[in-house]
Amino acid sequence: xxxxxxxxxxxxxxxxxxxxxxxxxxxxxxxxxxxxxxxxxxxxxxxxxxxxxxxxxxxxxxxxxxxxxxxxxxxxxxxxxxxxxxxxxxxxxxxxxxxxxxxxxxxxxxxxxxxxxxxxxxxxxxxxxxxxxxxxxxxxxxxxxxxxxxxxxxxxxxxxxxxxxxxxxxxxxxxxxxxxxxxxxxxxxxxxxxxxxxxxxxxxxxxxxxxxxxxxxxxxxxxxxxxxxxxxxxxxxxxxxxxxxxxxxxxxxxxxxxxxxxxxxxxxxxxxxxxxx
Amino acid sequence: xxxxxxxxxxxxxxxxxxxxxxxxxxxxxxxxxxxxxxxxxxxxxxxxxxxxxxxxxxxxxxxxxxxxxxxxxxxxxxxxxxxxxxxxxxxxxxxxxxxxxxxxxxxxxxxxxxxxxxxxxxxxxxxxxxxxxxxxxxxxxxxxxxxxxxxxxxxxxxxxxxxxxxxxxxxxxxxxxxxxxxxxxxxxxxxxxxxxxxxxxxxxxxxxxxxxxxxxxxxxxxxxxxxxxxxxxxxxxxxxxxxxxxxxxxxxxxxxxxxxxxx
Ligand SMILES: Nc1ncnc2c1ncn2[C@@H]1O[C@H](COP(=O)(O)OP(=O)(O)O)[C@@H](O)[C@H]1O
Ligand SMILES: [Mg+2]
Numbered sequence: 001x002x003x004x005x006x007x008x009x010x011x012x013x014x015x016x017x018x019x020x021x022x023x024x025x026x027x028x029x030x031x032x033x034x035x036x037x038x039x040x041x042x043x044x045x046x047x048x049x050x051x052x053x054x055x056x057x058x059x060x061x062x063x064x065x066x067x068x069x070x071x072x073x074x075x076x077x078x079x080x081x082x083x084x085x086x087x088x089x090x091x092x093x094x095x096x097x098x099x100x101x102x103x104x105x106x107x108x109x110x111x112x113x114x115x116x117x118x119x120x121x122x123x124x125x126x127x128x129x130x131x132x133x134x135x136x137x138x139x140x141x142x143x144x145x146x147x148x149x150x151x152x153x154x155x156x157x158x159x160x161x162x163x164x165x166x167x168x169x170x171x172x173x174x175x176x177x178x179x180x181x182x183x184x185x186x187x188x189x190x191x192x193x194x195x196x197x198x199x200x201x202x203x204x205x206x207x208x209x210x211x212x213x214x215x216x217x218x219x220x221x222x223x224x225x226x227x228x229x230x231x232x233x234x235x236x237x238x239x240x241x242x243x244x245x246x247x248x249x250x251x252x253x254x255x256x257x258x259x260x261x262x263x264x265x266x267x268x269x270x271x272x273x274x275x276x277x
Numbered sequence: 278x279x280x281x282x283x284x285x286x287x288x289x290x291x292x293x294x295x296x297x298x299x300x301x302x303x304x305x306x307x308x309x310x311x312x313x314x315x316x317x318x319x320x321x322x323x324x325x326x327x328x329x330x331x332x333x334x335x336x337x338x339x340x341x342x343x344x345x346x347x348x349x350x351x352x353x354x355x356x357x358x359x360x361x362x363x364x365x366x367x368x369x370x371x372x373x374x375x376x377x378x379x380x381x382x383x384x385x386x387x388x389x390x391x392x393x394x395x396x397x398x399x400x401x402x403x404x405x406x407x408x409x410x411x412x413x414x415x416x417x418x419x420x421x422x423x424x425x426x427x428x429x430x431x432x433x434x435x436x437x438x439x440x441x442x443x444x445x446x447x448x449x450x451x452x453x454x455x456x457x458x459x460x461x462x463x464x465x466x467x468x469x470x471x472x473x474x475x476x477x478x479x480x481x482x483x484x485x486x487x488x489x490x491x492x493x494x495x496x497x498x499x500x501x502x503x504x505x506x507x508x509x510x511x512x513x514x515x516x517x518x519x520x521x522x523x524x525x526x527x528x529x530x531x532x533x534x535x536x537x538x539x540x
Contacts, residue, residue, distance in 0.1 A: 007373055012366055029404060036398060118360055119402045186307060187307055187308050188309050275300055276299075
């Protein structure tokens with residue numbers, strides 16, 4: 001009896017991070033779960049039907065129309081650049097907002113699975129990010145059509161949009177991971193989230209362009225991580241210009257910081273989820 | 278599934294001085310609002326439930342361990358610790374083999390999805406490959422006898438249908454150490470019979486079985502050993518007849534003492 005070595009030993013866990021290498025390899029092995037779970041969720045949201053797709057596109061498109069009319073009424077000057085900016089930024093913003101709204105309850109709604117299956121919990125918010133990304137894809141095509149109709153400039157600089165989207169995904173996944181964890185301890189975070197995203201929408205250069213901002217209000221730029229990101233995005237996809245390098249670096253730094261912090265926060269606590277959900 | 282051969286009598290699971298505490302809030306849902314409201318008052322919002330307390334137990338290969346106890350005794354919690362879902366609060370659990378990491382109750386985690394999708398997702402989450410699930414799916418669906426209902430959302434299932442699917446999943450995936458938690462007791466008489474047959478069939482020298490059940494007759498019939506848990510403590514373990522008799526008479530007494538019972 002004494003000769004056998006246990007395959008697995010479970011003891012009270014020490015505070016801090018779980019063994020990262022092992023965690024990563026189990027997470028990697030579960031990648032088909034992430035793919036399949038995202039797929040079923042998309043199916044549930046009728047992503048794979050024509051009307052489901054139309055709805056996904058219609059929502060931000062209508063919103064950008066409403067805001068555009070609003071801007072005209074308020075008396076700001078409105079032109080096709082402005083409309084392109086508004087639409088492009090709303091689409092990217094929706095990618096991030098959808099990641100957060102899908103992610104925030106990902107852990108608490110997976111309660112049953114968490115209580116009965118051993119798996120890296122990080123899979124749940126990651127699946128939410130994947131879903132949000134797929135919902136973002138059709139809006140890219142709509143924007144391409146729209147910008148052709150509007151006759152916006154075209155150029156290689158538009159390719160900057162790829163790293164920008166990657167940064168946006170990294171950033172919003174980081175926040176999603178963080179808030180999905182916080183939501184285990186405070187279940188009403190999910191209720192506060194819409195107010196938070198709405199506020200972020202108004203404080204970001206979406207309804208207005210960076211160039212239009214009063215110098216006294218420039219400080220917003222320093223505290224809102226979306227500021228340099230959306231500015232770069234607008235330059236690249238609307239104006240076909242290269243974004244400022246500093247803006248890109250600042251957004252990347254924010255994204256890495258938030259993602260690292262969110263993941264650390266999550267990993268330190270995830271072993272406790274099963275006794276908390 | 279695993280071809281590492283385990284000799285009968287060899288230890289499969291060793292549970293040593295195991296303790297586990299759940300932390301729950303007094304309100305149903307812990308919220309920030311509630312926390313902010315009570316912050317000034319300094320009242321504690323959390324309630325601590327000691328679900329397992331100094332439990333000592335081991336299971337050998339080739340044996341079937343029955344676990345009995347009233348609702349809330351900590352049976353499911355013990356199973357969760359053994360399958361590595363809950364880290365212990367105190368003590369140590371050693372597992373010598375591949376344990377089922379998908380407890381039957383995990384099936385149906387998403388009520389809006391079909392039974393099929395739930396089985397797939399549950400299996401993938403537990404670390405099975407889609408090929409493995411594919412191979413087993415037919416068998417699972419056949420055994421559960423759900424017919425077309427397998428593609429209906431699980432929220433439309435009756436508790437019996439639910440239990441059938443859960444049981445089928447638990448017994449079709451064949452780890453070295455198999456845990457079946459209460460999936461036996463629901464279902465109609467015929468299905469009960471059938472599941473009993475299945476369990477008997479699964480008893481093998483190279484496997485350890487842990488069976489949580491309220492069906493005392495079954496436990497008496499197929500287990501080699503029975504453990505009785507009550508309020509997180511191991512009250513008694515030993516020969517099935519002795520322990521089941523003791524537990525049954527406790528339930529009789531308990532009836533008058535208004536203890537939560539369920540057979
Ligand atoms: N997720 C949970 N959070 C808080 N308390 C729990 C949780 N699960 C179980 N408990 C508590 O732990 C105790 C043991 O529960 P459980 O292991 O499910 O019992 P059994 O399976 O024997 O009916 C009960 O008092 C129950 O209320
Ligand atoms: Mg139970």
